Amino acid sequence: MASYQLYRNTTLGHTLQESLDELIQCGQITPQLALKVLLQFDKAINNGLATRVKNRISFKGHLDTYRFCDNVWTFVLSKVEIRDVQEVSNIEKVKIVACDGKS
Structure with missing residues (x-):
């Protein structure tokens, strides 16, 4: 990794x-x-x-921008709904940076 x-x-x-x-x-x-x-x-x-970490969440929202560079994804979302097992949160903007964990 x-x-x-x-x-x-x-x-x-x-x-x-x-x-x-x-x-x-x-x-x-x-x-x-x-x-x-x-x-x-x-x-x-x-x-x-x-x-x-074993917790999982789900989210949905409007994808404003995305980028893939040097094996790293970057997403910017707006009007995001994040769902946990017990809770729902609404957030105006979210930036997600995701890297490949396998190397």
Whole structure:
């Protein structure tokens, strides 16, 4: 499975990067070690989402744009209805980025 860096843009990813930057500035770790930690984070989050998450949702809406570049699909939808087992949510705009998990 490929390890994508998409999840570095989450709150958890940003917090990890800020903490690593602070440790580098204090001289407690090297930039090379920080990079290894980020690569391990990428692997762990991708593996965890692929193997541990069992929830499913369905959604429908109006497809505004789509793009396929470098094995990555990007969809922008408007007036989206997202359905979970117990809940229905209506959202004005959604952007979905989907990467091929098989490599």
